[in-house]
Structure formats: C-alpha cells, structure tokens
Amino acid sequence: MSLTGWNIILAQAPAxxxxxxxxxxTGQMVQMVGYLVLMGIVFYMLLIRPQSKKAKEHAxxxxxxxxxDKVVTNGGVVGTVVTVKDRTVSIRSADTKLExxxxxxxxxTERPGETSVSES
Numbered sequence: 256m257s258l259t260g261w262n263i264i265l266a267q268a269p270a271x272x273x274x275x276x277x278x279x280x281t282g283q284m285v286q287m288v289g290y291l292v293l294m295g296i297v298f299y300m301l302l303i304r305p306q307s308k309k310a311k312e313h314a315x316x317x318x319x320x321x322x323x324d325k326v327v328t329n330g331g332v333v334g335t336v337v338t339v340k341d342r343t344v345s346i347r348s349a350d351t352k353l354e355x356x357x358x359x360x361x362x363x364t365e366r367p368g369e370t371s372v373s374e375s
Contacts, residue, residue, distance in 0.1 A: 317357050320344065323367040328359045 320326070324336045326346060332355075334348030345354045 313361075316363060317360065320357070320360065320363060321366075324363050325365040326360045327362045327364055328355055329361045330359065333364070 334346035337345040343354050
C-alpha cells in the first residue's frame with residue numbers, strides 16, 4: 256500500500272470526541288517548549304552526565320599514575336610505567352621503551368605494593 260493509501264485510511268478515521276477542543280496556538284507553543292525541555296533533561300541524564308563523570312575519573316587516574324604501575328593504552332599496548340612527565344609517559348613493554356601521551360593510557364591494571372585479591 257502506498258503512502259497515498261494511508262492518507263485515505265487516516266482521513267476516514269472518526270473525528271475526536273465532541274468534548275475535546277484543539278489547543279490554542281499559545282497552548283501548542285507551551286506544550287512544544289515543555290517537550291524540548293524534557294528532551295534536554297533526558298539528553299543530559301543519559302549522555303552528558305555519565306560522559307563527564309567518566310572524564311573526571313580518567314583525569315584522577317592519570318594524576319595518580321606513578322612509576323612501576325602496569326598500564327594499558329588505547330592502542331592495546333600493555334606495559335610498565337618507567338617515567339611520568341607533564342604530558343607524556345614512558346612505558347616499557349617487553350624489550351621496547353615507548354613514550355606515549357598520558358591521555359592514551361586507558362587503564363591501570365596493577366600498582367606496585369598493592370595486593371590483588373584473587374577469587375578462589
């Protein structure tokens with residue numbers, strides 16, 4: 256059935272109940288603004304807030320990074336931190352020493368001196 260067919264079917268639908276009157280233009284505008292505000296709140300709660308929380312946690316993790324930590328970069332390189340500078344980190348992976356941006360470190364997997372609890 257084509258789109259024209261749907262228009263014909265919808266045009267034949269019964270009208271709304273006699274007591275219901277359409278909203279005035281001002282009422283429609285207020286309703287539209289209300290929907291936009293509601294959508295803004297939903298976007299903030301579902302997208303913006305969790306992303307900013309994750310960014311804060313990542314920044315805190317980078318501030319606490321120190322020599323000897325085992326890290327994973329966003330490229331998948333696993334290594335041990337040798338030195339930490341202002342913007343970069345030197346890591347040793349196998350026989351290679353790499354210098355990467357701090358922002359490329361996605362996770363600290365192990366810290367020296369901390370005991371990891373293994374599940375039995």
